[in-house]
Amino acid sequence: MTDRKGEIHVGSIGLLRDKRCLVVEGPVPIAVFYDEGALYAVDNRCPHMGFPLHRGTIDHGVLTCHWHHARFDARSGCTFDLFADDVASYPVRQEEGEVYVSTDRSGEDPIEAGRRRLLEGMQQNIRLVVAKAVVALVKSGEEHGDIVRQGGLFGLAHRRSGWGPGLTILTAMANVCDHLQADGRIAPLYHGLVHVASDSAGQPPKFPLQPLGSGEVEWSNLSKWFRDMVAVRSVDGAERCLLTAIGRGAEPSALADMMLLAATDHFYLDGGHIVDFINKAFELLDRIGWEYAGEVLPSLVRQLCQAQRSEEQNAWRNPIDLVALSEEVFSNLSECLDKGRGKEWECPSGLSEILLADDPHAAIEALCQALRDGAQPVQLAGVVCYAAALRVARFHVQNEFADWVAVLHTFTYANALHQLLKRTRSEEVVRGIFHGAVRVYLDRFLNIPPARLPRGGAEPVEGRFRDDYLQLLNNQQQVDEAGRRVYAYLAAGGDWRSLFETLTESLVREDGEFHSFQMLEAALRQCEEPRDEEERRVIAVAAARYLAAHAPTQRQLLQTLRIALRLHRGEPVYEAE
Numbered sequence: 001m002t003d004r005k006g007e008i009h010v011g012s013i014g015l016l017r018d019k020r021c022l023v024v025e026g027p028v029p030i031a032v033f034y035d036e037g038a039l040y041a042v043d044n045r046c047p048h049m050g051f052p053l054h055r056g057t058i059d060h061g062v063l064t065c066h067w068h069h070a071r072f073d074a075r076s077g078c079t080f081d082l083f084a085d086d087v088a089s090y091p092v093r094q095e096e097g098e099v100y101v102s103t104d105r106s107g108e109d110p111i112e113a114g115r116r117r118l119l120e121g122m123q124q125n126i127r128l129v130v131a132k133a134v135v136a137l138v139k140s141g142e143e144h145g146d147i148v149r150q151g152g153l154f155g156l157a158h159r160r161s162g163w164g165p166g167l168t169i170l171t172a173m174a175n176v177c178d179h180l181q182a183d184g185r186i187a188p189l190y191h192g193l194v195h196v197a198s199d200s201a202g203q204p205p206k207f208p209l210q211p212l213g214s215g216e217v218e219w220s221n222l223s224k225w226f227r228d229m230v231a232v233r234s235v236d237g238a239e240r241c242l243l244t245a246i247g248r249g250a251e252p253s254a255l256a257d258m259m260l261l262a263a264t265d266h267f268y269l270d271g272g273h274i275v276d277f278i279n280k281a282f283e284l285l286d287r288i289g290w291e292y293a294g295e296v297l298p299s300l301v302r303q304l305c306q307a308q309r310s311e312e313q314n315a316w317r318n319p320i321d322l323v324a325l326s327e328e329v330f331s332n333l334s335e336c337l338d339k340g341r342g343k344e345w346e347c348p349s350g351l352s353e354i355l356l357a358d359d360p361h362a363a364i365e366a367l368c369q370a371l372r373d374g375a376q377p378v379q380l381a382g383v384v385c386y387a388a389a390l391r392v393a394r395f396h397v398q399n400e401f402a403d404w405v406a407v408l409h410t411f412t413y414a415n416a417l418h419q420l421l422k423r424t425r426s427e428e429v430v431r432g433i434f435h436g437a438v439r440v441y442l443d444r445f446l447n448i449p450p451a452r453l454p455r456g457g458a459e460p461v462e463g464r465f466r467d468d469y470l471q472l473l474n475n476q477q478q479v480d481e482a483g484r485r486v487y488a489y490l491a492a493g494g495d496w497r498s499l500f501e502t503l504t505e506s507l508v509r510e511d512g513e514f515h516s517f518q519m520l521e522a523a524l525r526q527c528e529e530p531r532d533e534e535e536r537r538v539i540a541v542a543a544a545r546y547l548a549a550h551a552p553t554q555r556q557l558l559q560t561l562r563i564a565l566r567l568h569r570g571e572p573v574y575e576a577e
Helices: 013-019 110-124 127-139 144-157 165-177 183-200 219-231 235-247 252-264 269-288 290-306 322-330 333-340 351-356 360-372 377-393 401-420 427-442 462-472 479-491 496-508 514-527 533-549 556-569
Strands: 007-012 021-025 029-035 038-043 057-059 062-064 071-073 092-095 098-102
Touching: 007 013, 007 021, 013 021, 013 029, 013 098, 029 057, 029 098, 038 092, 110 127, 110 144, 110 183, 127 144, 127 183, 127 556, 144 165, 144 183, 144 269, 144 290, 165 183, 165 269, 165 514, 183 496, 183 514, 183 556, 219 235, 219 252, 219 290, 235 252, 235 290, 252 269, 252 290, 252 427, 269 290, 269 401, 322 360, 322 427, 333 360, 333 427, 351 360, 351 377, 351 427, 360 377, 360 427, 377 401, 377 427, 377 514, 377 533, 401 427, 401 514, 401 533, 462 479, 462 496, 479 496, 479 533, 496 514, 496 533, 514 533
Parallel strands: none
Antiparallel strands: 007 098, 021 029, 029 038, 057 062, 062 071, 092 098
8 A cells, every 4th residue: 555655565574574575566566575684676577578577586686587587686677688678666665674665766757768768779779678768758748759869860870881771761650650649659650760770780880071171162063073973983972072062051952952963863773762762861850950961961872872773774775775765855854844934734634644654755755745834843743653653553463572662662752752852943853753754664564454443432430440441451462452441431531630540550560661661651741742632542542552462460569569568557468367
């Protein structure tokens, strides 16, 4: 029983000496130990997997859990085995032969403690510690942007090879968290941080280079130097040029021009990943602050320089030389843009279908004509993005499973370019739209035969949609049915926010692969664009089909997060009934 001092009466010292351990119920179960005349009190649930510590042993102040043999300093609760995490300890005292334990741990700032545990969990790449830190931080009111800042800066400092999938997942999930309630952000943040820690594990740290010391350099020369260094794959030279631009206080739009120009000097770098990485890096800076540009943007240079260039691939050269065809158009891009200045453009019906057809000449000419008619680059990028989404929505399950990634790459590339074009001022980066259109053309065989797009049909009321949809994805090969249910739900007037909350939940309960996180976030961004409702429904169908194709998994990450949540709530995990 807890008294007014916040203490719990444990029992007599004689009883405790005889039993060696007694368990009392406080905010959590507390195990009180007697060992060689000393008293100790700790949370009875092992912080590793929740096994009851009173079933362990204590010797000379070292408490050992018999479940996975984790050892703890019983006085402080600190673990000797980092996989287990520290266990909470409590003040315990003896008075007139009776033992009392205090539940007051008010001296510890939960946010500072959570930040410390998050850092340690990421340093050691221990999922459970990361999970418990995220749960504690979110429950203590820490803003998700602050959690992302800590995780992002860790990943940038501890991965010499630079920006990777983990930072992309973290930024994508931060974007998704903007649409979720507080507790709903726990799992997306956990996934992002776990992937950053995994990417950084075993990597040497990144040591920053210095900017060029050549004084004032013309911006045009600095941008040209950067592009030239990327062209010849000079990582150090390109990074020093970029750092010089950042040090001169270049505006975000100028930095976007600089990097996207270098990226679009070549065709569809690294399967579309490079443009997506650039976009995610800019989105991360929007979130954590542009004062970190010197840490964030240089992390992209190695990938930008070393990326595979599609002009070097046979598919882009034979049987039609798509590179030569595109470069001929690029020589006349200024003329197309000049003719379109001052005109109002409305997307003609059927433009997406031209991009999806079996004629690259017609597709490229249609894009050129749109520019002559006044299409803004951002508008045209949105059309290419929708065509890429249609490839995913029409992807037939008779294709090889690995080919899902091909259509996914085109869609996420097109979304990234669409977002980046909102930042840039250079007309030359319009080349990236044509790169995306060519990739849509090359994906055409993955729609033969095309999967049938769902149409019509009403879905049950909102509360049942979530439960029924999540139950559906407990089974394999539910690709078409998942798309049908999402379409029917939206066609019947279903709530968009609820839909994406459900799609997010369906992903974060899985051991999601990198591309699934890309797919969810890109679909969310595209559904926020000014489109008609049918296009939005098709994009949502594309996301649902992709996520369903990659579910279910073993759900190991979910099990770890559930343990962290139960421990945080004070629930028993392994106690007997």
